[in-house]
Amino acid sequence: MIPKLSKKEYIKIYTNLIKIRRFEERAAQLYGLGHIGGFCHLYIGQEAVVVGVLMTINKNDSVVTTYRDHGHMIARGLDPKRIMAELTGRSTGYSKGKGGSMHMFSKENNFYGGHGIVGAQVPIGTGVAFAHKYFNDGNICRTYIGDGAMNSGQVFESFNLASLWELPVLYIIENNKYGMGTSVNRASAGSDLFKRGEPFGIPGNIVDGMNVFKVREAAYKAGKHVRDKKGPYILEVQTYRYRGHSMSDPAKYRTKEELEKYKTKDPIQIAYEQIIKKKMASKKELEKINKLVIKEIKEAADYALESPFPEDSDLYTDVYV
Numbered sequence: 001m002i003p004k005l006s007k008k009e010y011i012k013i014y015t016n017l018i019k020i021r022r023f024e025e026r027a028a029q030l031y032g033l034g035h036i037g038g039f040c041h042l043y044i045g046q047e048a049v050v051v052g053v054l055m056t057i058n059k060n061d062s063v064v065t066t067y068r069d070h071g072h073m074i075a076r077g078l079d080p081k082r083i084m085a086e087l088t089g090r091s092t093g094y095s096k097g098k099g100g101s102m103h104m105f106s107k108e109n110n111f112y113g114g115h116g117i118v119g120a121q122v123p124i125g126t127g128v129a130f131a132h133k134y135f136n137d138g139n140i141c142r143t144y145i146g147d148g149a150m151n152s153g154q155v156f157e158s159f160n161l162a163s164l165w166e167l168p169v170l171y172i173i174e175n176n177k178y179g180m181g182t183s184v185n186r187a188s189a190g191s192d193l194f195k196r197g198e199p200f201g202i203p204g205n206i207v208d209g210m211n212v213f214k215v216r217e218a219a220y221k222a223g224k225h226v227r228d229k230k231g232p233y234i235l236e237v238q239t240y241r242y243r244g245h246s247m248s249d250p251a252k253y254r255t256k257e258e259l260e261k262y263k264t265k266d267p268i269q270i271a272y273e274q275i276i277k278k279k280m281a282s283k284k285e286l287e288k289i290n291k292l293v294i295k296e297i298k299e300a301a302d303y304a305l306e307s308p309f310p311e312d313s314d315l316y317t318d319v320y321v
Contacts, residue, residue, distance in 0.1 A: 002220050005213075010280040013051055013212055015289055017268045020047045020071040022290075022297045023080055027070065027087055030301060031247045036087050039116075040101045043071035045242035048267035049174055050075040052215025053142060053237075056223050060137070062110045064125035065144040066174075067102035069114040072144070076111055080300040090307035096318065097310045110139075119145070119152035122171070126158040129169035129232075140168040140226045148179020150193050156200075159232070163200040166231040170222050171197070173236040174209070180245045181253045194236035202232050209239030210265040213274060240265075 005013075024042045031040050043050075046068075054075040057063075065072045073083050078094065086093025086104050094104045095114075104114040112128060115121040125143025132139045149155055150173065162169050173193050177184055184193075194204030203225070207218035215237060222235045240262040244251035275281050 002217050007280045010275050014271050014275055016051045016075050017047045017271055018290055018293045020074050021268060022293050023070060023074060026297050026301050038100050040247045041068040042243045043068055046176060046239045047071060048212035048215055049209045049237045049239050052212040053172060053219040055216045056220045060110060060139045062112060062128045062141040064112045064121045064128060066121060066146050067116050069104055073104055073111060076109055078106055078109055080297060081303040084300040084304040085307050088304045089309060090304055091310045092307040119149035119155050122155045122158045126162050126167060126169055129167040132168050140170060142170045142172060144172045144174055147173060147175040147184045147193060150196060151188060159197055159200045159202055162232040163202050168226050169232045170226045171234045174239060175236055176239050176241045194234045197234040202234055204234035206236045209237035210267050212267055212271050
């Protein structure tokens with residue numbers, strides 16, 4: 001039985017959706033102004049995935065994700081000020097300004113990255129799950145995979161070991177329809193990416209990733225399967241990114257009509273309408289949340305730009321532990 005959401009939880013869901021969207025919009029502005037260097041992959045359009053999944057997480061569960069990681073950290077409850085500081089390369093960031101957009105890390109929050117190599121986080125998440133089983137701590141690892149990584153050999157090696165050793169890992173495929181600039185239909189044979197786990201005996205399911213409530217329900221069932229020591233599970237969440245693959249991508253490989261079609265399924269609007277329908281909050285209350293979030297994200301940006309860069313003497317610290 002899936003627990004019913006309280007009014008407080010409905011508000012938390014909406015707040016996190018808005019917070020990720022506003023954070024990423026501000027990050028795009030700072031990138032355009034030259035305050036963020038290197039690669040920067042935005043999560044705009046995909047907010048319901050991570051918010052829905054992390055509504056089902058226990059405090060000591062682990063999370064490992066891709067380079068599109070800012071939204072994951074916010075949903076995990078990490079401080080937007082320190083996330084923005086990391087984006088701008090400041091010493092007050094979560095990786096002390098050395099990781100940037102793609103390599104954020106917070107051991108105290110059981111958040112193990114942010115990984116820049118496509119698919120590289122999958123064996124790491126599988127290894128973290130092995131540690132959970134070895135120490136018998138009752139926790140599970142949620143390992144996120146982009147659709148572009150689903151043809152990578154290390155992913156299947158991880159599936160094999162996870163199934164063989166019955167590891168407590170929930171693999172979450174964020175299928176946003178494009179691996180960089182290539183449509184998933186042109187790159188992946190067969191439909192339903194979650195079925196890639198079937199040869200290894202890993203069960204799975206597919207869910208509408210634009211609806212945060214559907215994601216939460218599917219993630220709860222999937223998480224329960226893993227926590228009940230039944231081995232790994234694969235949840236494919238079908239979503240869509242509104243921006244390019246990264247800030248340097250003009251996304252000319254898709255039509256304007258396709259983008260507009262998905263914008264009619266905006267995850268924030270879907271949550272907004274559901275909350276109003278269920279009378280969990282008024283339009284005025286939700287607008288107040290939006291204004292408070294805008295203020296919080298502005299403060300995060302100001303904090304980041306006012307923070308110092310790392311000292312030259314820190315260049316070789318924290319390279320190896």
